[in-house]
Each structure stands twice: as C-alpha cells, then as structure tokens.
Amino acid sequence: MDKVRLGLIGVGGMGSEHLRCLLLDEGAEVVAVADLDEGKLQAAVERTGGKAKGYKDYHELLKRDDIQAVFVAVPEFRHKAVALDVFAADKDLFLEKPMATNLRDTDEIILAGRQAGKLLQIGLVYRYASFFRGMKRLLAEQQELGRILMMWCIEHRLSFPPIPWYHSQEKTGGAIVEKDCHHFDIFNWMLERRAKRVCAFGARSVLVPGGDYYCEWPGLKPAVIDYGDNVDHAEIILDYGDGITAHLSLNLALRPADLSLGFPLEIGGIGWNGRKMVSHVDEGTITFTGGRTAESQTHDMKDEQDAKALAHAGGMQEHVEFLECVRTRRPTYADGVVGRESMLPAFAAERSIKEGRIVEIEEIMDEGLLPNEPYCEPPMPR
Ligand SMILES: NC(=O)c1ccc[n+]([C@@H]2O[C@H](COP(=O)([O-])OP(=O)(O)OC[C@H]3O[C@@H](n4cnc5c(N)ncnc54)[C@H](O)[C@@H]3O)[C@@H](O)[C@H]2O)c1
Structure with missing residues (x-):
C-alpha cells in the first residue's frame, strides 16, 4: 500500500x-x-x-x-x-x-x-463508527422502527476544556454549534431529511463569574471556569415536518468535572410501529423494546476499531477512509455538504435562544453562498 x-x-x-x-x-x-x-x-x-x-x-x-x-x-x-x-x-x-x-x-x-x-x-x-453504522443498518435495512417518528439525544457531561476560546460564542459560533453538529448529523443521517424549524432554550448559569466550577482535563492545567458566554445547558426541539420531531438535551456543567464520567451519550428513537430504541454509545449497546410483538432485544455494538479511538468511536476509521x-480519489463520506447540513440546526438553535423565537432552517440557508438544494443523504460506505 x-x-x-x-x-x-x-x-x-x-x-x-x-x-x-x-x-x-x-x-x-x-x-x-x-x-x-x-x-x-x-x-x-x-x-x-x-x-x-x-x-x-x-x-x-x-x-x-x-x-x-x-x-x-x-x-x-x-x-x-x-x-x-x-x-x-x-x-x-x-x-x-x-x-x-x-x-x-x-x-x-x-x-x-x-x-x-x-x-x-x-x-x-x-459517521465512521461501527456503532452508528450498525444503528443505521438496524434502522434503514432491518427497519426496526419502521418509519421513524421521533428521535432524541441526551448529552450530559462535564464542561468544555479550560481553554478560553471553547467558551466564546464568537470563536465557536456557540456551544451548540461547537458540540452538537455531531448529534444533528446523527439525526440527519438516521432520518434522511433536514429539519424545517428549530426552537431552543438555554443559558450560561453555572460557569459564570463568582462560580466554582473547577475543571480538570488530562494534559491541561486545572482551572476554575468562571468566564465565557456560551450556553452551559440547552434544550433544543426540532420539527422535521410530516409529524417527525427530535429533541436534544445538552448539559456541559456536570460534576465531577474530570472526565471520570466519560462522555455519556444517549441516542433514542420511536417508530410509527410503536417500537422504541435506546442506545448508549459509551456502553456500546442499542436496545429495542415494545412494538407489535413487544419483543425486547439488546445489540452489543462494541467494536475493536471503535475502541482504539481515545475520544470518540470512529476516530480510527475516519483516518483509514x-x-x-x-x-x-473516491469522494469522502462526511464531505463538506454533510458537514454543512450538520450545522444548520445548530445555527438555528443559537439564534432561537438569542432571539426567543422559532427559527426556520430556510432563513439560515438563505444566508449561505450555496443554492438551497433538497436534503441528499450520501450512500454509506460498505
Ligand atoms: N471530532 C471531534 O470529536 C473533536 C473533538 C475535539 C475537538 N474537535 C475540534 O478540533 C479543533 C481543535 O480543538 P482542540 O480541542 O484540539 O483545541 P486546542 O486548543 O487544544 O488545540 C488547537 C491547537 O491549534 C493551534 N493553533 C491555533 N491557531 C493556529 C495557527 N494559525 N497555526 C498553527 N496552529 C494553530 C493551537 O496552538 C493549539 O495547539 C476544534 O475545531 C474542535 O472543535 C473535534
């Protein structure tokens, strides 16, 4: 090679x-x-x-x-x-x-x-993690939820590292842009559509002047994070049209603030067939319950390649691909358009919090330089 x-x-x-x-x-x-x-x-x-x-x-x-x-x-x-x-x-x-x-x-x-x-x-x-590619196969090929009615993502974890730019709206586009483009990308990927409108609430309430949030990241000087203007928690609701909804719950102020809790992440979904999916990325499990047969099934999604990445599953495979x-010269999977789509709901959520209103994704797209094309989900590499 x-x-x-x-x-x-x-x-x-x-x-x-x-x-x-x-x-x-x-x-x-x-x-x-x-x-x-x-x-x-x-x-x-x-x-x-x-x-x-x-x-x-x-x-x-x-x-x-x-x-x-x-x-x-x-x-x-x-x-x-x-x-x-x-x-x-x-x-x-x-x-x-x-x-x-x-x-x-x-x-x-x-x-x-x-x-x-x-x-x-x-x-x-x-996009490169066996865990999520397995989830995609369970949903798209095995149709475990049939047509997906709603999805959610819960990420409650410690703060961003004690590095000032991470806490600045101007330098990140906002905490939701910085962090949740990953999760909006999972919604896009699984639902194969673009959100139409977004409503969000959030604030910086804990990591504030006078606060005592003492953060210890490996390799960084421990510090109290009592500065910055990014939200430290938010609830975001997305309307995908045709009755399809999603929500994302973000908390960046959990303690202990020293990575001992890891990065727990729950992604869930419910289908029109009444079946429910709950997945825990850190535990490597995807469980389906309910539905017509009420049969419960847990899939063990742990994978050697995923485990080699220190930060996030998929971290080895993204380099290989x-x-x-x-x-x-084959096109990349998480290309620029996938990256752009992952950010549209994030920009809308940041604006929704600032302006206290529901924000249409079209309003955000109109501010870009690319023409407004329909959502197109690229084929998953085999
Ligand atoms: N994919 C993921 O899951 C993931 C995880 C963490 C961070 N990130 C992203 O990676 C990027 C970097 O984050 P980080 O945590 O490594 O930040 P960091 O602050 O730890 O590292 C950034 C590095 O860039 C260097 N740098 C800044 N400007 C430079 C320039 N003009 N020329 C050369 N070096 C320059 C800094 O000195 C610093 O060493 C961010 O965009 C962040 O969102 C992605």
Missing part, C-alpha cells in the same frame, strides 16, 4: 489524537506538523520519532510539494483561513468539525475545495 504523505496543522487536544491514530496507521506517513505553540509543536515532533519536521508558521508546511493531504485541527474561528490556504496549496483536506462559526465561511470552504478539485472530509467522527479516498 502506498503511504500517503501528510501534514498536520494544529496539534493541541484533537490534533494530538489525529497524530496518535495516524502513527498507528501503516498507510500514513506524517512528514510535517505545525503549531503556534512551541511546546505542543516539539511534543508532536518527538512523537513521530523526529521523522516529522515542525513548523511554527503553517504556510511553510503548505509550501512543501511532497505533502498530499493535510489534517487541520485549529480552533474553528481559524478554519476558513487555513482551509482556503490548504486548497490554494493544492492539497486534500481533513478539517475538524464544526467547519466554521457561520454559514458563509462554511460555504466558502466548500466552494474553494470544489474549485481546487480537492477532497474535503469533515471530522464528523460518528480518508487516506483511502486520497489514494483512490
């Missing part, structure tokens, strides 16, 4: 995880890394055994014509600038989610990739 020669821009929390996965992948050769932070840069170079060259200025990395593709894991308020430079340097791009902090920047990234004829894969890691796309 030909090794794909790669560069990484941003080797903080997520960039380090990309590096770890790529070093385990025999199809990858990491030849360069870039980061503004000298300590993180040196640590990344050392992890490659000195094989990768380190650059403080990522433009220098992009000048190398031996690099075929680049992983970008800088904060999202810098995604557009770096992504456009990657395409201008004629390289394929793996870009972390969320694609940007607003729809115009998102669309500029998609258009620049198309114009350059380069591949774009977004870090919607769950991206490298395969670079080699074969």
Whole structure:
C-alpha cells in the first residue's frame, strides 16, 4: 500500500489524537506538523520519532510539494483561513468539525475545495463508527422502527476544556454549534431529511463569574471556569415536518468535572410501529423494546476499531477512509455538504435562544453562498 504523505496543522487536544491514530496507521506517513505553540509543536515532533519536521508558521508546511493531504485541527474561528490556504496549496483536506462559526465561511470552504478539485472530509467522527453504522443498518435495512417518528439525544457531561476560546460564542459560533453538529448529523443521517424549524432554550448559569466550577482535563492545567458566554445547558426541539420531531438535551456543567464520567451519550428513537430504541454509545449497546410483538432485544455494538479511538468511536476509521479516498480519489463520506447540513440546526438553535423565537432552517440557508438544494443523504460506505 502506498503511504500517503501528510501534514498536520494544529496539534493541541484533537490534533494530538489525529497524530496518535495516524502513527498507528501503516498507510500514513506524517512528514510535517505545525503549531503556534512551541511546546505542543516539539511534543508532536518527538512523537513521530523526529521523522516529522515542525513548523511554527503553517504556510511553510503548505509550501512543501511532497505533502498530499493535510489534517487541520485549529480552533474553528481559524478554519476558513487555513482551509482556503490548504486548497490554494493544492492539497486534500481533513478539517475538524464544526467547519466554521457561520454559514458563509462554511460555504466558502466548500466552494474553494470544489474549485481546487480537492477532497474535503469533515471530522464528523460518528459517521465512521461501527456503532452508528450498525444503528443505521438496524434502522434503514432491518427497519426496526419502521418509519421513524421521533428521535432524541441526551448529552450530559462535564464542561468544555479550560481553554478560553471553547467558551466564546464568537470563536465557536456557540456551544451548540461547537458540540452538537455531531448529534444533528446523527439525526440527519438516521432520518434522511433536514429539519424545517428549530426552537431552543438555554443559558450560561453555572460557569459564570463568582462560580466554582473547577475543571480538570488530562494534559491541561486545572482551572476554575468562571468566564465565557456560551450556553452551559440547552434544550433544543426540532420539527422535521410530516409529524417527525427530535429533541436534544445538552448539559456541559456536570460534576465531577474530570472526565471520570466519560462522555455519556444517549441516542433514542420511536417508530410509527410503536417500537422504541435506546442506545448508549459509551456502553456500546442499542436496545429495542415494545412494538407489535413487544419483543425486547439488546445489540452489543462494541467494536475493536471503535475502541482504539481515545475520544470518540470512529476516530480510527475516519483516518483509514480518508487516506483511502486520497489514494483512490473516491469522494469522502462526511464531505463538506454533510458537514454543512450538520450545522444548520445548530445555527438555528443559537439564534432561537438569542432571539426567543422559532427559527426556520430556510432563513439560515438563505444566508449561505450555496443554492438551497433538497436534503441528499450520501450512500454509506460498505
Ligand atoms: N471530532 C471531534 O470529536 C473533536 C473533538 C475535539 C475537538 N474537535 C475540534 O478540533 C479543533 C481543535 O480543538 P482542540 O480541542 O484540539 O483545541 P486546542 O486548543 O487544544 O488545540 C488547537 C491547537 O491549534 C493551534 N493553533 C491555533 N491557531 C493556529 C495557527 N494559525 N497555526 C498553527 N496552529 C494553530 C493551537 O496552538 C493549539 O495547539 C476544534 O475545531 C474542535 O472543535 C473535534
């Protein structure tokens, strides 16, 4: 197998995880890394055994014509600038989610990739997890719920890390954009349609000045998070039309704030057939109950490849498939359009909270640069 020669821009929390996965992948050769932070840069170079060259200025990395593709894991308020430079340097791009902090920047990234004829894969890691691909098969092929009537997602966990940009609306587009593009993508994927309107409520109530939320993330200096303007909890209701609904419950202020609770995530659904699905990603189980036969069944979805990813299931496979796309020029699965769709309900929810009203998705789409096309779900790779 030909090794794909790669560069990484941003080797903080997520960039380090990309590096770890790529070093385990025999199809990858990491030849360069870039980061503004000298300590993180040196640590990344050392992890490659000195094989990768380190650059403080990522433009220098992009000048190398031996690099075929680049992983970008800088904060999202810098995604557009770096992504456009990657395409201008004629390289394929793996870009972390969320694609940007607003729809115009998102669309500029998609258009620049198309114009350059380069591949774009977004870090919607769950699209690559056996767990969720198994869920998709149970729902789409085995029709466990028949036609899906409603879905939900419950993510109650510790805060974002004690890194200031994570807590800023301006720098993330909002906590719901930063975090829940993953979960809206699961709704899109399973329901195969786009939400029509969104109503949300939320606030920053715990991680506030005078608060005592002391957060300990591995590898980061522990700190009290008593700053920022992103919501720390929210309830979001989505109307998909034709009676189909979904809701998402987010809490980012659970204690203990030290990762000991992991990242518990429940995804559920109820079908027109009266059957209910409850899945726990951290436990690796999907359970169906009720329906005409009232038969209860639990599927063990634990998977070796999923387990190799430290942060989220799918973290190994997303690299394997991206490298395969670079080699074969096959389109990526979580491409720019999938990434864009994952953000539309998030932008609407942020606006709904700010303006205290129901927000139509069409209103959000009208602000983009791409024409308003009907929702199109790409085929799942086998
Ligand atoms: N897919 C996932 O599940 C997942 C999980 C965590 C984070 N993320 C995403 O990954 C991205 C990075 O998050 P993180 O947690 O690693 O943040 P981080 O702050 O830990 O790391 C970002 C790194 O980028 C570097 N950087 C910033 N600007 C730069 C520039 N111009 N040139 C070079 N380096 C630059 C910083 O020095 C830092 O080391 C975000 O978009 C985040 O949403 C995705």
